[in-house]
Amino acid sequence: MERLGGRIILLWGWRRALVAFLAGALAVLGQAPYDFFAACFVSFPVLVLLIDGAAGDPGAGALRRLRPAFAVGWWFGFGYFLAGLWWIGTALLVEADSFAWALPFAVIGIPLVLAIFYGFAVVVARAMWSGGIGRIAALAFGFALAEWLRGFLFTGFPWNAIGYAAMPVPLMMQGVSVVGMNGMNALAVFVFAMPALLVSRRHLRLGAVLAVLIVAADLGFGYLRLAAPEPAGAKQLDVRIVQPSVDLAEKWDATVRDRIFATMLALSSQPPQKDRAKPQLIIWPETAVPFLFTERPDALTALGDILADGQMLLAGAIREEGAASGGGEERYYNSVVAINDRGEIADAVDKVHLVPFGEYMPLEGLFHRLGIDQFVAGPMSLSAGTQRHPLVLPGGIRGVPFICYEAIFSGQVGVDVASGDIILNVTNDAWFGNTPGPYQHFRQAQVRAAENGMPLLRAANNGISAVVDSRGRVIDALAIDARGVIDAHVPISRQATISPGQRGINGYAVMMVFAVLAFATTVRRRLRAN
Template sequence: MLLNLSRDSRDGGLCMERLAGRIILLWGWRRALVAFLAGAFATLAQAPYDFFAACFISFPVLVWLLDGAAAPVAAGPLRRMLPAFAIGWWFGFGYFLTGLWWIGGAVLVEADSFAWALPLAVVGIPLLLAFFYAFACLVARLMWSDGIGRIAALAFGFGLAEWLRTFLFSGFPWNAIGYAAMPVPLLMQSVSVIGMTGMNVLAVFVFAMPALLAGRRHLRLGLALAAVLVAAHVGFGYYRISTPIPVDGRNLSVRIVQPSIDLSEKWDAAVRDRIFRTMLDLSAQPAQNGRPAPQMILWPETSVPFFFTDRPDALVALGEVLDDGQTLVAGAMREEGGNPSRADTRYYNSVVAIDGSGEIVDAVDKVHLVPFGEYIPFADLFARFGLEQFVAGPMNLTPGNSRHAIAVPGNVRAVPFICYEIIFPDLVAVDVASTDIILNVTNDAWFGDTPGPYQHFRQAQIRAVETGLPLIRAANTGISGVVDQRGRIVDALSMNTRGIVDAVIPLSPQGGENGFGSPRISGLVILFLLGVFGAALGLGQRQRWN
């Protein structure tokens, strides 16, 4: 029997070696196609599919493609870099094209005006993002070696690229590879220690490890390391999930309103009163399941369909609905300047806090705007070519100067993040210091019932785990819900439903519960150490470009 197992193992190894050999020897368009398909297949590891095993196929294929990334001996330095760069670009293009195609839905909301921008949204954005993964593969190939060294080099390259993706060109870290390793709360807890940078690095390191099955070098070491990392990931998750959440005795009773308003009506003057009445009626419903009356009510992004400066009667109506001691936090457009005909009038995507008397007591403006959706970068230059906003909206927006916590009843501090601001780990980590709750308001109706809203919710969910703070999220058409400090969904509304969520949230000490130091610093330390490890192996073998 042992003889048969040994023979089966050898046969399996030979099959992997033959498969790897065929991939390594691919050339031309076949090599590009396999890289594209490998990247596209890896998308299945992201929400809502959560098939993380896909990455255990895609990344070994990428390793073998890079093994064969050779240039002519007489080629110059730039020419020698091109094969690895091209492989990474095709891998990235497949990954982002299949993972972000739903962005095109935003430009079709008003197709008569914006259908021309569909190719730019669906193809142009993935085409540009693919350069980050091209850079990752180029960096990895510069450190390339035999055996496990190249796995470390690839993990370092991707970790560096994903870190750069958080801030370069305004930043867009959507669907970072690390999310593939966190499909459920049990597997989300490690991010509280090593942050997204660390998760990105270690996820690629483990996902790419099966590439060693096609050879003998470092096979046992690699499998042992992968097993230890996976065991630590799962074990720490189990420990943290089973450990009671520290609380300080305070509770906040909240209501989330999900109105599910069709975008075709969003800025239609003829139906604004009906939309506002819908919001009021949902907010005024009796508390559900015997829960206490909400101390805070949360409305989604831009849920107020007009400027409060134009409709003072709306504040009177809110004062009639809200009780003393209640606060409404609502997404609303805000203007400064008071005269829409003036060129210096500024518009903000904001959340406003309104007390029981119908008075606006605070406001926070969106700081990180969506390029080409909420503003045009280098607007004067693009205006020469007649280029305006790609996404239908009421006006171009001005970014806020800073973000601060809103005081809500019960001596609670809540920091709001509007729409995709919640996907930036470092942005959230900085702004939630000495805070009790994270608020996220959004309007994902732009993207319909596609993977986009599910991916957005997952990234918001991870922010709760990173910071050790509960998350309250209101989305126009979903997904709205309450997420606890461990990333578990306390209650939520499904997509495209109209309703409310009532919940009582026990609060942790301000600033969250993570006692292991900054996850951001921990992630960068892991990135640095793995880079040193990969470079040492690569330089030790003195392997150069072929």
């Protein structure tokens, strides 16, 4: 082990970059759909050893001394994001004639940029680097800080945060309800990197004890939380989730819209599945309605005809405001609309966090002059909603809707669901086909349920649609590309361990514990050297 570790430490030039790249790519195996988290026990120790050898010229300035560390982190991040996000490019192939030219920018350009965060993580760690367990703590703090920044800088994209690799099953998800994603990211890196101590054996016993205690506490808490019974008097909701598996090549084709809508009506109105009650709530995926209601008022009449007394439909739809109703400039919103049993739109919630380049164009004027209006096929450019609010469902239950990737923003979900009873997630992952993308998206939504102690109802055009309980356990689901419905009886009881605010404080506290440990070890080492 010492000989292998020494060889990794002494790597230089392109060999060091290649090993860092491969270590990052290997770490992706810890994410869905692979869930092979053991790979991270190789990737992160290799990263630690590469950082050991990334010492800059002692006579250079501070920034130049940290440049080799940034390079190691950047190559690790580039491998991680390239191997983990290559599937984004499949969205550009839906209308390949128009968008295939942008494939390199999506597949390579996005990982190139995101890798900067991991380069920053390693720079932060290297600035507090020392021997033994101190450098493991420094790396945990650096990555947790980088993942926190990745959640909001440049509109935010916290996809595949390292902490998810430590939560492949509900038993291992429960800790996130106490320390949030910030805490889980820090703890995951700390435990994953611990085998690096096998090389020098300094602090090995201490590191092994701490790693075992962290894992045991996580599993023990998970067991106790999963074993806790549902509280008496919980509200109940009978739901139907519709997964139509509509071909995106036809989605906005005017000649087939009526057929698509008829399919949605047929799936929604079929008899309940065996041993299931008639649904009180029916949920359609993101943009499931293939036209504007302002252009097709007869569609609302048709919906009123299939909805029984007391039933409600939540449908993903493009909502229009402005010129068509005499209100000035046209604006379009990606929305969830609530339709009552009279075929009336009773409420609507617009998507607040839009996808850059997919739903709107940053620097729109500049790109328009270049002849670029949108990178992903769609009917129009969208405007962002201003505020999310709960929708009142049958029985007075309050459902908080999140459209597409809004569900991956841990902190924002925690704030927005504070006034709700259930998490609603509608999405259209058909853009990405049967790739790792939909599985990764579902896992992150599933963790939101465990994190907030609230059930999750998820409707996806081609999967993965699911009903998830308040502990992150999947009650029922539909596979990728399946067409059908889920009928489920869902207990509605909020079982959050602590408040979102306290969870955030706990996560920051975990990060600071590692920062203090790293800093104290560094200071002690320097004092000894003097």
